[in-house]
Amino acid sequence: MEIQITGQPWLNNVDNPYISTNSPSLLNQRVVSLFRTGTKEWDMEIIKDIFDTRDQHYIANTRVEQDLNKDTLDWKLDNSGQNSTKHVQIDNIYPVCHEEAESVFHSLVQCKAATLGWQIHNPNISTNETMEFAEWLDRNLSGQPTQATAKIITLCWSIWRARNDLWTAAQGRYTGAPLRSPIAGDCAIYWAKPQQDEVKINADAAVFDNQGSGTGLVVRNHASHMLSAKTTCFSEVMNPTLAEALAIKEALSWAKEWTENTITIESDCLVVIQLIRSATSLRSRLGKVIMECRTLVRELNNVRLYFIKRSSNMSAHKLAHVSHMYPDRVFDWGYISVNVKSCISNELLE
Structure with a gap:
C-alpha cells in the first residue's frame, strides 16, 4: 500500500489528519x-x-x-x-536509476551514474563491494594526499547535489544549477529589437497571495512596435517555476499567429528555459508543461528560446503583475496599462 502525501489521513492530529498545504x-x-x-x-x-x-x-x-x-x-x-x-x-527506489533501493552508499557509489563518475575520476576506486558508505569513504581516503582527498570529497558532494536537483525538479521546484550552460543570445541585460521579419515575445509570470497566478506576454516587431499584449490568469496559487513554464507555454501557443515570421521568445526564468532545451524527464505537473513546450517548439520549427535578465524583461514583468486586474485579455497599444506602456517606451530608450 502506498500512502500519498495529499488526500490521506496520516498526520498526528486527531481533529484533522490531512495535509492543508495547497501545492x-x-x-x-x-x-x-x-x-x-x-x-x-x-x-x-x-x-x-x-x-x-x-x-x-x-x-x-x-x-x-x-x-x-x-x-x-x-x-x-x-x-x-x-x-x-x-x-x-515502503517503495524506496532511488530516483536517479530506478533500479535499487535508495541508500547513501548506492546514491554516491553504486548507482550507474555515480559509478561512471568514479571511473572517470579514478579507475582504481572500487565500486563493486557493498558496505557502509562511511567505511568505503575511509578506505578510499586512507593514505591519500590532500589534493586527492579534496577531489574525492568534491565528487561525493557533486553526485549528492545532482541527486537533490533531480528530486526538487520532480517536485516542481527545481532550484539547482542550470542543466546546461547558457547559449549565445542568453543573459541579455537590455531589451533589443528583433531582426527584420522577426517578432519577439517577452513572457513572464506572477503569483499572487490568495489571488491565483497570472502571465504577461508582449509581442514586438523589428521596428520595436508593440503588435499585441496578452494576459492569462489561473485561479490557483501555484509554484513560481510552474507559473513561469505556463507563461512560456502560452507564448509558444500564441506564436502560431505569427508563423510567417521567425519568432524569438524571451523569459527571465533560466530553470524553465534549460529544462525545455534539455531531455530531462520530470514526473510532475511541471514536467508535463515542459513536455508540452518541447512539442510546441518542434511544431513551430521557427522559434528560438532565450534566457534574459529581469532588467530586459520588464514590460512582460509589469503586465504579469497586473494580470489579475485584467484577466485573460488581449491588448493593442491604445488599451494597454499606462504603467506597462511606460515600461515599453523606456525599454526602447535603453
Missing part, C-alpha cells in the same frame, strides 16, 4: 519521499521548504516507527480518524 508539487507524491535518504527520519529541510507552518508542526510530531525486520511504517489513524495501526509497505 501542485505534492500531487501523487508519497510520504516516503519526505524522508532523509536511507533513513526513516523526516527531512525537515525539505519539509520547511514545501509545507505551511501548520503542516510542518504536525509532520515533525508524526512518529515514524523504526522496524528493522519489516519495511513498514505505523500510522495511528485510520480513514475514520480512530486510533488503529496501519502497516504501509
